[in-house]
Amino acid sequence: MADVYRRPPVGSKVITPHQRTDSDPQQVHVSLAGKDHIQVTWVTNDKHVPSVVDYGTRPGEYAASATGVHTSYRYLFYKSGKIHHVKIGPLSPKTVYYYRCGGQGQEFSFTTPPSSYPIEFVVAGDLGQTEWTKSTLSQVSKSDYDVFLLPGDLSYADTTQPLWDSFGRLVEPYASQRPWMVTQGNHEVESIPILHPRGFKAYNARWPMPYGESGSTSNLYYSFDVVGAHIIMLGSYAKFDAKSDQYKWLQADLAKVDRSVTPWLIVLLHAPWYNTNVAHKGEGEAMRKALEEVLYKARVDIVFAGHVHAYERFTRIYDNKADPCGPIYITIGDGGNREGLAREFEKLKDPSLSVFRESSFGHGRLKIINETHAHWSWHRNDDEFSKQADEILIENLAAARTCNADNTVPDEAQSKFTNDEL
Numbered sequence: 001m002a003d004v005y006r007r008p009p010v011g012s013k014v015i016t017p018h019q020r021t022d023s024d025p026q027q028v029h030v031s032l033a034g035k036d037h038i039q040v041t042w043v044t045n046d047k048h049v050p051s052v053v054d055y056g057t058r059p060g061e062y063a064a065s066a067t068g069v070h071t072s073y074r075y076l077f078y079k080s081g082k083i084h085h086v087k088i089g090p091l092s093p094k095t096v097y098y099y100r101c102g103g104q105g106q107e108f109s110f111t112t113p114p115s116s117y118p119i120e121f122v123v124a125g126d127l128g129q130t131e132w133t134k135s136t137l138s139q140v141s142k143s144d145y146d147v148f149l150l151p152g153d154l155s156y157a158d159t160t161q162p163l164w165d166s167f168g169r170l171v172e173p174y175a176s177q178r179p180w181m182v183t184q185g186n187h188e189v190e191s192i193p194i195l196h197p198r199g200f201k202a203y204n205a206r207w208p209m210p211y212g213e214s215g216s217t218s219n220l221y222y223s224f225d226v227v228g229a230h231i232i233m234l235g236s237y238a239k240f241d242a243k244s245d246q247y248k249w250l251q252a253d254l255a256k257v258d259r260s261v262t263p264w265l266i267v268l269l270h271a272p273w274y275n276t277n278v279a280h281k282g283e284g285e286a287m288r289k290a291l292e293e294v295l296y297k298a299r300v301d302i303v304f305a306g307h308v309h310a311y312e313r314f315t316r317i318y319d320n321k322a323d324p325c326g327p328i329y330i331t332i333g334d335g336g337n338r339e340g341l342a343r344e345f346e347k348l349k350d351p352s353l354s355v356f357r358e359s360s361f362g363h364g365r366l367k368i369i370n371e372t373h374a375h376w377s378w379h380r381n382d383d384e385f386s387k388q389a390d391e392i393l394i395e396n397l398a399a400a401r402t403c404n405a406d407n408t409v410p411d412e413a414q415s416k417f418t419n420d421e422l
C-alpha cells in the first residue's frame, strides 16, 4: 500500500556549465556495446581532438587504446561540438577500467558488469535537469549498482540544444562510471516540419545505443544481454504496427532468446500500457494493442515504462486482467524533471491490478539474484537513508511450470534460491 507521504513542489532547473577547455572531454558517458565491449561517448568543442580512448586497469597506465568515430549535427542556429564514439574491449567482467578521452584531460573510470549473478540495475525515467534530478542521482550513487536503465525522456531540452550539453555535463559523474542504457521518450523527438521531419537528431547523435549488435536498423529499438537477462528497449515513438520494422525486429529478436541462457526477459518503453494516473491516460494503448500479445507469449517478466511522473507497480497482467503468466508492469517516470509530478491518480476500477502507486520522485533497483528470483525496490528521493518505499520478490516466468510449456528451466533451478542470497 502507498503511504501518505506528501512531497514539496518541483525543484528548479539546473544548468551545468562548461568549465573545461575546448579540447578537454565533457559529457562523458559509457554504454554496453556488444559482448565484453563498452562504448565511450564524449564531446569536445575543439574539432581537432582525435576520437581516441586510452584505457587500462591501473590509474594512469593505459595498456590499450582504441580509435572510433565522430559526428556532429546542426539544429536551427545551433551547431553541436564534436561528438566522439569509441568502442573499447574486449573487457574483463566486474573490473575497474581507467580511461582518458582524446589523449588529454582528466582520467575517468568505470566498472564493467559482472559475468554471473547477482547483477543490479538502477531504473529511472524522465530525468530532466532539476534539483530533483540531482537528488535522484545522488540517491542512486549512495549504493552500488551495475547498469543504469532509462526508459525515456532524458534532457528535456525540447529543441533548446544547449540543454542537451548541460544534461550531458550533469549526468557525467554517474554515466561515466556505469553503463547507461537508454530508450527514447517524447522529449527526444524534437522534430520540425521540413527541417527535421524524422526527429531524434540530437538523441541519435549523442546517445547511440548498440542497435546494430541486436540486428536492429534503428537506434530507437534494440536489445542486449547481460548476466542472465535479455533486455529489450522498445520505441514508443517509432512505428510498431504489425507491418513495421520494429514489430518484425521484435519478433525476430524474441525468437532468438534462449531462456536457459537468459532466463530474465525484461522490456523498457516510454509510454505505459497500464496506468491509473490521470496524466497521459491512454497514450500507450495503441502500442499495447499492437504488441502486448507478442510480449505475453514470450513470457516477458517485467515491463518498465516512464512518461508518467509518478511511481506505479501493477500485478502480472494480460489484456487488462490479472494473469499469472503476464508481465509485471512498473511505471518509473519519476526521475525528477521540470514538469513536476503527476499527482492525480484515478479511482481504481479494479483494485487487484494496481498494487502500489505514489506521486513522488525516486528510482528503482532490480537486483537479479539468480535464475529464478529477483528483488525489485523503489526508493523515494527524500528518504534520508534511501528507504525502500516499495519492494517485491519476483519469480522468473521461464521457471514457472504453469506458464512454460517447454519447461526449459529444469526443476533444480527452482531450488537454488535461498533467503541468504537476498
Ligand SMILES: [Fe+2]
Binding pocket: 126, 152, 153, 185, 186, 187, 270, 306, 307, 308
Ligand atoms: Fe514523456
